[in-house]
Amino acid sequence: MKIITAIIKPFKLDEVRESLTAIGIHGMTSTEVKGYGRQKGHAEIYRGAEYIVSFLPKVKVEIAVADELVDRAIEAITQAARTGHIGDGKIFVAPLERALRIRTGETDADAL
Amino acid sequence: MTKLLAATAALIATALAASPALAQDAPQISAADTGFMIAATALVLMMTLPGLALFYSGMVRKKNVLATMAQSVIATAIVSLLWVGAAYSLAFTGDNPYIGSLARALLAGVEIDTVSPFAKSIPEILFMSYQMTFAVITCALVGGSVAERMRFSAFILFCMIWLFVVYVPSAHWVWGGGFLQQMGLLDFAGGTVVHINAGVAGLVCALVMGNRTGFGRENLSPFDLSLAVVGTGLLWVGWFGFNGGSALGAGSRAVFAIVATHLAACAGAIVWSALEWIQRGKPSVLGVVSGAVAGLGTITPASGYILPWHGVVIGLIAGAVCYWFCTVAKHRYRYDDTLDVFGVHGIGGMMGTLLAGVFATRAITASETDPGVAGLLEGDSHQLLVQAIGVAVTVAWCAIGTWLSLKLVSAFTLLRVDSDEEREGLDIALHGEALHQ
Numbered sequence: 001m002k003i004i005t006a007i008i009k010p011f012k013l014d015e016v017r018e019s020l021t022a023i024g025i026h027g028m029t030s031t032e033v034k035g036y037g038r039q040k041g042h043a044e045i046y047r048g049a050e051y052i053v054s055f056l057p058k059v060k061v062e063i064a065v066a067d068e069l070v071d072r073a074i075e076a077i078t079q080a081a082r083t084g085h086i087g088d089g090k091i092f093v094a095p096l097e098r099a100l101r102i103r104t105g106e107t108d109a110d111a112l
Numbered sequence: 113m114t115k116l117l118a119a120t121a122a123l124i125a126t127a128l129a130a131s132p133a134l135a136q137d138a139p140q141i142s143a144a145d146t147g148f149m150i151a152a153t154a155l156v157l158m159m160t161l162p163g164l165a166l167f168y169s170g171m172v173r174k175k176n177v178l179a180t181m182a183q184s185v186i187a188t189a190i191v192s193l194l195w196v197g198a199a200y201s202l203a204f205t206g207d208n209p210y211i212g213s214l215a216r217a218l219l220a221g222v223e224i225d226t227v228s229p230f231a232k233s234i235p236e237i238l239f240m241s242y243q244m245t246f247a248v249i250t251c252a253l254v255g256g257s258v259a260e261r262m263r264f265s266a267f268i269l270f271c272m273i274w275l276f277v278v279y280v281p282s283a284h285w286v287w288g289g290g291f292l293q294q295m296g297l298l299d300f301a302g303g304t305v306v307h308i309n310a311g312v313a314g315l316v317c318a319l320v321m322g323n324r325t326g327f328g329r330e331n332l333s334p335f336d337l338s339l340a341v342v343g344t345g346l347l348w349v350g351w352f353g354f355n356g357g358s359a360l361g362a363g364s365r366a367v368f369a370i371v372a373t374h375l376a377a378c379a380g381a382i383v384w385s386a387l388e389w390i391q392r393g394k395p396s397v398l399g400v401v402s403g404a405v406a407g408l409g410t411i412t413p414a415s416g417y418i419l420p421w422h423g424v425v426i427g428l429i430a431g432a433v434c435y436w437f438c439t440v441a442k443h444r445y446r447y448d449d450t451l452d453v454f455g456v457h458g459i460g461g462m463m464g465t466l467l468a469g470v471f472a473t474r475a476i477t478a479s480e481t482d483p484g485v486a487g488l489l490e491g492d493s494h495q496l497l498v499q500a501i502g503v504a505v506t507v508a509w510c511a512i513g514t515w516l517s518l519k520l521v522s523a524f525t526l527l528r529v530d531s532d533e534e535r536e537g538l539d540i541a542l543h544g545e546a547l548h549q
Binding site: 044 | 394
């Protein structure tokens with residue numbers, strides 16, 4: 001099992017969810033986050049006071065998948081989230097030791 | 113019963129006819145004027161609650177929103193009670209050119225049929241209430257300059273003292289028969305009494321209290337400008353009561369004042385955002401509302417003396433000059449007037465009071481008992497000199513009086529929260545509450 005963490009543009013969240021469900025991934029968790037990277041920030045000006053806002057709003061999506069689904073999941077996320085502009089986000093993949101569905105007690109692959 | 117009533121009415125009619133002199137001396141309270149002034153009083157109170165509370169709290173950081181609203185609410189409560197207690201009397205009674213008398217303290221002698229010599233067609237208690245709402249908003253306005261760092265207890269004490277040291281004498285000089293009024297100063301609705309006083313007091317408070325932690329370095333951007341937009345709307349509409357009501361009656365002059373006021377707000381809003389658009393590439397929402405308030409503040413002293421198109425010119429000037437003060441001067445001189453009370457109201461009040469001397473129009477200012485005043489535009493430069501004296505006296509007294517008031521407050525309590533409380537935010541530190549959990 002792997003845990004896939006995708007940092008994406010906020011308005012891409014629904015497209016990413018749709019393309020993941022299309023390949024049979026029906027569970028994910030999203031969080032509103034702020035990120036800093038190559039996109040840098042932007043300037044805001046209030047009555048002449050200029051502030052550089054470095055951290056921009058992003059959405060973090062976490063998906064636990066079985067090993068054989070990882071590549072297809074990455075492809076689905078990439079296709080849905082890409083605009084071609086700087087700031088499209090990143091995907092991280094890490095090993096996942098255990099999973100458990102609280103209601104039934106099912107574990108690992110059955111719990112995903 | 114009906115017969116008895118008819119008989120009584122007949123008796124009264126006979127008695128009145130027999131003493132015509134008495135009938136003429138009795139105050140002629142006008143229902144139209146009274147109705148209009150009740151509405152105007154409510155409109156001006158609405159400017160503070162919730163107008164100013166929203167306008168100000170939308171421009172501070174999230175951790176200080178409730179504390180900023182609290183200043184407007186408490187200023188209303190305290191100033192209203194003190195106004196009834198003694199401030200009204202000290203401002204609007206007596207013959208002394210510098211300070212009024214205590215004849216009307218605790219509303220002594222304010223009966224069901226008494227009128228003030230300053231507003232003979234409405235009940236005195238209404239005139240008192242209307243003026244009360246002006247004192248309220250002036251004190252509440254000052255709070256904007258010290259937002260995000262002044263202690264609540266210090267602000268309460270400051271309002272109590274400053275009302276009597278600065279506002280009351282100033283209102284007496286300009287509107288209550290004092291020396292500036294006798295000199296012929298034109299201030300229709302409070303360029304000196306309200307806006308210069310609020311603005312200069314704001315500047316002195318900001319300088320005495322020092323800048324906010326992080327001013328000029330950290331991001332101090334507004335929490336929610338939509339609140340400020342809603343607040344501006346309430347201020348704008350309320351200003352119709354502020355300037356229109358200053359005619360103290362339901363007549364043409366009130367409407368002329370309202371139209372000039374509205375046009376000045378529109379012109380101010382457009383100029384400020386146009387300048388931003390040209391200089392920064394984007395017209396900000398904060399810029400549009402700031403320009404509108406600058407236009408409204410600046411037109412105030414002139415509003416009842418001028419023609420509608422003068423309002424447009426005054427609004428244009430207000431938008432440009434206040435823009436420069438808030439966006440350039442403040443950052444160049446690095447004084448932290450948090451919500452630009454000086455840059456908008458102080459500067460606007462000074463300009464507007466002077467411009468009243470430029471645009472005053474005899475046809476508007478004249479009445480049955482008054483030959484009217486001509487300004488510079490009609491070829492009389494004298495009025496401009498009187499206006500300049502009025503501005504100078506108000507600025508000087510307000511600066512000294514505010515400084516004295518702050519010194520007096522600091523004898524009892526610290527003016528400013530400590531740096532930990534400032535970091536934590538005044539909502540939690542001073543009020544034990546948070547906007548969102």
